[in-house]
Amino acid sequence: MRMNNKLLILPNIYLLPLIFLVYTNQLYANEPSELGFLYKQVIDAPKNKSYNDAISKVIAVKDKYKGDQQSLFAINQPLTTLYSYVGQYKKAISFPTDEPLISEDLIENLSPISAVEKILTMSKETQIVMINEAHHIALHRTLTTSLLQKLWSSGYRYLAIETLSKRDVDINIRGYAIERSGTYSNEPVYAEMIRTAKKLGYQIITYDDSSGSEREKVAAKKIYNASFSINKNAKVIIHCGYSHILEKNIKDNRIWLANELANLTGVNPLTISQTNLMESKTLEFENPIYNKILNKFNPKKPIILTDNLGGVWSTMPGQQDVDVVWPRTTYTNTRPDWYIKNHDLISFEGKWCRDKYPCIIEIRRKNELNAIPFDRLRIEEEPNEKVVLRLPLHESIIFGFNANGEQVFKGPTKNH
Known part of the structure; x- marks a missing residue:
């Protein structure tokens, strides 16, 4: 692959994540392009x-491509993913979204219902529940987390996770994610999803370690071997990215994971999308129907739209079963309310950064310092307003790192 004037040409949002994840090491080992970099x-x-x-290096590349929207589209994904790692949620949602063709008239006769409750009802009709995410949107992981307890009660025992690496052979024994566990699992909300699943008793399945045209087929086989081949009545949750949930693909001839699993198991999966109707930094980056849904229904929690017969609405009928629509994020003390609610909080102190910026603050459980932090936040400059970090239930330690990644502070916290 040769990069000339354009960094990368992408027809839609789904192609970029295909390059990433497990194969990134192969990509930048073999491709000297700026994309690999x-x-x-x-x-x-x-x-x-x-x-x-x-972040500075990616921004420097981005500055070279000002005005080149196709290249900026490619650059935004790694940049917003990095922002998600360090708790800068407002910056992470500055990514344009794909726009399935949707008639606005279709929502006129629909009604909202709790996404969690409707998914639980629909999950009883299948053995496979597939939930996708945009890899830079940490919020999407909270849907799966919120379903884990209730789906466990319905007999689900396996959680297959796209981002995990086969290098971490001990995750089911250890019970929590560490740096080498995967890529996106380095983000705190993702790590907490894994921890919650293990605490409940789920068996974690690592499946996505192949590339090229065989990726989906190999992934389906790995999930099957770890679950259905052991117990034909197994029930599996799959948390994956973007198009892997497509049961049919009308854009090209690619067969995605949902289709491969259906062929292999004979099970019709429940496929749930969070990536077609997402908030972004500006309205121009959003699917227009998203704002219309919010204005019409004013949801306070994630919703699914249904007709008067109880049928669910999908932006891509025949390809995925249902769309989840989240309300816009609200913020308190610079952090998303959905992220800090129901947690003890601690106010940021400049001494944690030695009053030098930018810096990174991490909150880690005292007895599991090798685990992914419970919270991580990048402070770009001295705050002029109150900034908070969230605390776990048990004793925790604050770490401060300077712009070069060197530790400059370590101290205990007190939960309130």
């Missing part, structure tokens, strides 16, 4: 505590 920053930042440096 950008994803190397995403892979290496958690290893080296070099989030500030990685």
Whole structure:
């Protein structure tokens, strides 16, 4: 692949994540392009505590392509993913979304219902529940987390996770994610989803370690071997990215994971999308129907739209079963309310950064310092307003890292 004037040409949002994840190491090892360089920053930042440096390097590349929307589209994915790692949620949602063709008239006769409750009802008609995410939107992981307890009560025992690496062979024993566990699992909300699943008793399935045309087929086989081949009545949740939930693909001839699993198991999966109707930094980056749904129904929690017969609405009928629509994010003390609610909080103190910025603050459980932090936040400059971080239930330690990733502070916290 040769990069000339354009960094990368992408017809829609789904192609970029295909390049990333497990295959990123192969990509930047074999491809000297700037695209490979950008994803190397995403892979290496958690290893080296070099989030500030990685963000600066990606921004420097972005500045070279001002006015080139196709290239900026490609650059935004690694940049917003890095922002998600360090708790900068407002910056992470500055990514344009794909726009399925939707008639606005279709929502006129629909009604909202709790997404969680409707998914639970629909999950009883299948053995496979597939939930997708945009990899830079940490909020999407909370839907799966909120379903884990209730789906466990319905007999679901397996959680298959796209981002996990086969290098971490002990995750089911350890019960929580560490740096080498995967890529997106370095983000705190993702790590808490894994921890919650293990606490409930789920068996975690690592499945996505193949590339090229065989990726979906190999992934389906790995999930099958770890679950249905052991127990034909197994029930499996799959948390994956973007198009992997497509049961049929009308854009091209690619067969995605949902289709492969259906063919292999004979089970019709419940396929749930969160990626077609997402909030963004500006309205121009959003699917127009998203704002119309919010104005019409004013949801306070994630919803699914249904008709008067109880049938669910999908932006891509025949390809995915249902769309989840989230309300817009509100913020308190610079943090998303959905992220900090129901948690003890601690106010940021400049001494944690030695009053030098930018810096990274991490909150880690005292007895599991190798685990992914419970909270991580990048402070770009001295705050002029109150900034908070969330605390776990048990004793925790505050770590401060300077712009070079060097530890400059370590101290205990007190839960309130």
